[in-house]
Amino acid sequence: KAGVTQTPRYLIKTRGQQVTLSCSPISGHRSVSWYQQTPGQGLQFLFEYFSETQRNKGNFPGRFSGRQFSNSRSEMNVSTLELGDSALYLCASSLNKPETQYFGPGTRLLVL
Amino acid sequence: GQQVMQIPQYQHVQEGEDFTTYCNSSTTLSNIQWYKQRPGGHPVFLIQLVKSGEVKKQKRLTFQFGEAKKNSSLHITATQTTDVGTYFCAGRDTGGFKTIFGAGTRLFVKA
Numbered sequence: 001k002a003g004v005t006q007t008p009r010y011l012i013k014t015r016g017q018q019v020t021l022s023c024s025p026i027s028g029h030r031s032v033s034w035y036q037q038t039p040g041q042g043l044q045f046l047f048e049y050f051s052e053t054q055r056n057k058g059n060f061p062g063r064f065s066g067r068q069f070s071n072s073r074s075e076m077n078v079s080t081l082e083l084g085d086s087a088l089y090l091c092a093s094s095l096n097k098p099e100t101q102y103f104g105p106g107t108r109l110l111v112l
Numbered sequence: 113g114q115q116v117m118q119i120p121q122y123q124h125v126q127e128g129e130d131f132t133t134y135c136n137s138s139t140t141l142s143n144i145q146w147y148k149q150r151p152g153g154h155p156v157f158l159i160q161l162v163k164s165g166e167v168k169k170q171k172r173l174t175f176q177f178g179e180a181k182k183n184s185s186l187h188i189t190a191t192q193t194t195d196v197g198t199y200f201c202a203g204r205d206t207g208g209f210k211t212i213f214g215a216g217t218r219l220f221v222k223a
Contacts, residue, residue, distance in 0.1 A: 042200075042215040043200065043213040045211070045212065048210070090154060097204070098204070099143060101145070101147075101157060104154065105154050
């Protein structure tokens with residue numbers, strides 16, 4: 001099976017812009033979770049989707065949003081980008097519960 | 113809310129020495145997973161522990177889940193340079209669907 005894919009792999013944006021990141025889970029996986037990883041904060045949970053519904057949400061401002069499509073592919077959107085949003089954004093998929101998770105390579109976002 | 117603490121934050125070892133990282137949760141966990149992230153890479157799933165007191169081995173790696181299902185450890189025997197990376201534990205509490213990651217332990221191995 002193909003692994004989790006994320007696009008784009010790298011992105012440079014300026015403050016105030018918005019960005020959309022995409023994640024395609026492993027075939028058959030219905031749960032998709034998003035994480036923000038920064039050197040100082042480790043892996044921070046953003047949200048988790050299952051069957052097109054947000055099942056859980058971390059402690060991030062409303063500028064961070066996501067959705068999941070009927071084919072389980074997921075997108076996350078960050079509006080009004082801030083310098084502090086620079087990070088590696090990781091998507092992880094799992095069969096049903098967000099336990100044994102398989103991570104994608106991540107999207108590295110730089111906000112200037 | 114649920115918190116997962118992981119120690120130490122960093123560990124420098126000489127090749128051939130042993131290494132252990134510990135994970136402690138503020139709440140009882142349904143299960144715990146361990147991941148390894150190589151420098152510049154993404155987390156890769158290593159193992160999942162579910163039962164109280166469970167011990168699992170993968171070659172030189174030994175994983176333990178505490179009796180109270182609130183703590184876990186990963187022990188590497190005779191480290192090698194290929195063990196370099198950050199090891200994360202991740203646990204889901206018994207109530208919900210949120211998995212919380214520990215901050216990770218970064219392992220440095222000197223040849």
